Each structure stands twice: as structure tokens, then as C-alpha cells.
Amino acid sequence: MENGAAPTAKPVIVAIDGPSGTGKSSTSKAVAAQLGLSYLDTGAQYRAITWWMVDNGIDLADPVAIADVAGKPEIISGTDPSAPTITVDGVDVAGPIRTQEVTSKVSAVSAVPEVRARITELQRTLATGAEKGIVVEGRDIGTTVLPDADLKIFLTASAEARAARRSGELKGADVQATREALIKRDAADSSRKTSPLAKAGDAVEVDTTELTLAQVIECVVTLVEEKRAGK
Numbered sequence: 408m409e410n411g412a413a414p415t416a417k418p419v420i421v422a423i424d425g426p427s428g429t430g431k432s433s434t435s436k437a438v439a440a441q442l443g444l445s446y447l448d449t450g451a452q453y454r455a456i457t458w459w460m461v462d463n464g465i466d467l468a469d470p471v472a473i474a475d476v477a478g479k480p481e482i483i484s485g486t487d488p489s490a491p492t493i494t495v496d497g498v499d500v501a502g503p504i505r506t507q508e509v510t511s512k513v514s515a516v517s518a519v520p521e522v523r524a525r526i527t528e529l530q531r532t533l534a535t536g537a538e539k540g541i542v543v544e545g546r547d548i549g550t551t552v553l554p555d556a557d558l559k560i561f562l563t564a565s566a567e568a569r570a571a572r573r574s575g576e577l578k579g580a581d582v583q584a585t586r587e588a589l590i591k592r593d594a595a596d597s598s599r600k601t602s603p604l605a606k607a608g609d610a611v612e613v614d615t616t617e618l619t620l621a622q623v624i625e626c627v628v629t630l631v632e633e634k635r636a637g638k
């Protein structure tokens with residue numbers, strides 16, 4: 408370096424997509440923490456706007472009613488991977504957005520184009536503002552939100568593995584019912600017209616069925632490092 412300063416790494420943008428329960432959040436958070444990057448859970452944003460709609464009595468069977476109020480709530484995501492946060496109009500909703508009610512209703516809200524336009528804008532602002540780079544996880548990050556991401560990963564796993572993981576998390580919830588709920592949500596997310604759940608053509612697919620979480624994290628960290636090294 409001419410002035411003796413250490414070279415600063417160019418911010419790296421990593422998009423991680425995939426169906427429910429494939430390990431997107433756990434992997435993205437750990438990869439971001441390990442590499443000193445920001446982290447954005449875009450599912451939490453869709454859950455937050457859904458929570459607000461439920462709290463305000465919006466008819467979720469009516470896409471026009473959803474579209475009419477899509478711009479109203481102020482949603483703020485904190486992107487520190489060691490302590491990600493999410494607020495709606497200043498209220499911490501990290502807990503309430505994980506209820507069964509929100510989980511069962513989020514696909515109806517996230518299918519509405521006006522909701523997607525609003526949330527996509529928030530996501531792009533956060534991604535471009537991340538000084539050192541960011542890991543963004545969701546369903547349409549590689550295809551729509553950040554099509555120029557430096558690295559795109561698409562995580563998959565069998566429905567059985569995903570249901571077993573989720574049931575363990577929900578302290579013994581019925582595996583069969585969990586499996587059906589995951590499949591139903593994935594079908595809704597994959598079949599919506601606007602920005603469906605899909606693998607980008609240039610994404611690296613990682614099947615996590617037989618991998619431990621630590622192995623998945625290691626695999627993604629290696630892919631990011633290779634990308635940074637220009638390999």
C-alpha cells in the first residue's frame with residue numbers, strides 16, 4: 408500500500424435462500440458473526456408486518472385491504488448477528504412474530520405485491536448500507552432483492568429432516584403435523600405470482616439433510632472466503 412494502510416476488504420453481499428427449516432437463519436447468523444458481517448432475517452420482516460396486520464384487525468383474506476395499509480407500520484431491523492432485533496412502530500416484536508398464528512398467516516401477507524415492494528426496499532437499503540458486507544436470508548434474495556449478490560446459496564433438506572428439526576425446537580410438537588405445515592407454507596411461498604421462493608440460476612445448492620449445522624456453516628464460510636479470494 409502506498410500510504411502503509413492495510414487494504415480494506417470490499418463489502419461482500421451473501422444471499423441465502425431456501426424453504427422453511429433448511430437452516431437459513433442459524434447458518435446465516437453464524438457465518439455473519441464469524442466473518443464480521445451484518446445479518447438480515449427477511450422472514451422476520453414479513454412476520455413483523457403480518458403481526459401488525461393481525462394486531463390491527465386487517466382482513467387477511469382480502470389482498471386489497473392488506474395492500475391499502477402495507478405502507479403504514481414502521482419496521483426496523485437490527486443487523487448485529489449476535490443480537491438481531493426487530494421492532495414495529497418502536498415495539499419489540501421478536502417474540503410475538505414467532506407465534507403459530509403469525510406463522511400460519513404470513514404467506515397470505517407476503518404474497519401481496521405492495522407488501523413485497525415495501526419490504527424489498529427496506530432490505531436493499533440495509534444491504535447497501537452494510538459497511539463490511541451482509542448475509543441476507545430469505546426466499547427471493549438471490550432472484551429479486553439482491554440479484555447482483557457476490558455469492559448466492561440455496562439451502563435444501565428433506566421435509567422429514569426439516570420437520571424433525573422444527574419439532575425438536577418446539578419441544579416435542581407432532582412431527583407429522585409440523586411436516587404438513589412446512590410443506591403447506593413452502594407451497595404457498597413457491598406458487599405466489601410475485602417473487603416466489605426459488606433458486607437463482609447462479610446459486611450454489613447445499614443439501615443439508617445429512618449435514619450437521621457446523622458442517623453447513625463451514626461450507627458457507629469456505630464459499631465466501633473463496634469468493635473473496637477471487638477463486
Ligand SMILES: Nc1ncnc2c1ncn2[C@@H]1O[C@H](COP(=O)(O)OP(=O)(O)OP(=O)(O)O)[C@@H](O)[C@H]1O
Nearest residue numbers: 426427428429430431432433572576615618619620
Ligand atoms: N444442519 C442442521 N442439522 C440439524 N439441525 C439443524 C441444521 N440446520 C438447522 N438446524 C436446526 O433446525 C431448526 C431450523 O433452523 P433455522 O431456523 O435456521 O431454519 P430456517 O431455514 O431459517 O427456517 P425458517 O425459514 O422457517 O425460518 C433450528 O432449530 C436449527 O438449530
Ligand SMILES: Nc1ccn([C@@H]2O[C@H](COP(=O)(O)O)[C@@H](O)[C@H]2O)c(=O)n1
Nearest residue numbers: 449450451453513514517545546547596
Ligand atoms: N425473502 C422472504 C422471506 C420470507 N418470506 C415470507 O415470510 C415467511 C416467514 O419466513 P421465515 O423465514 O421466518 O420462516 C415465509 O413463509 C414467507 O411467506 C418471503 O416471502 N420472502
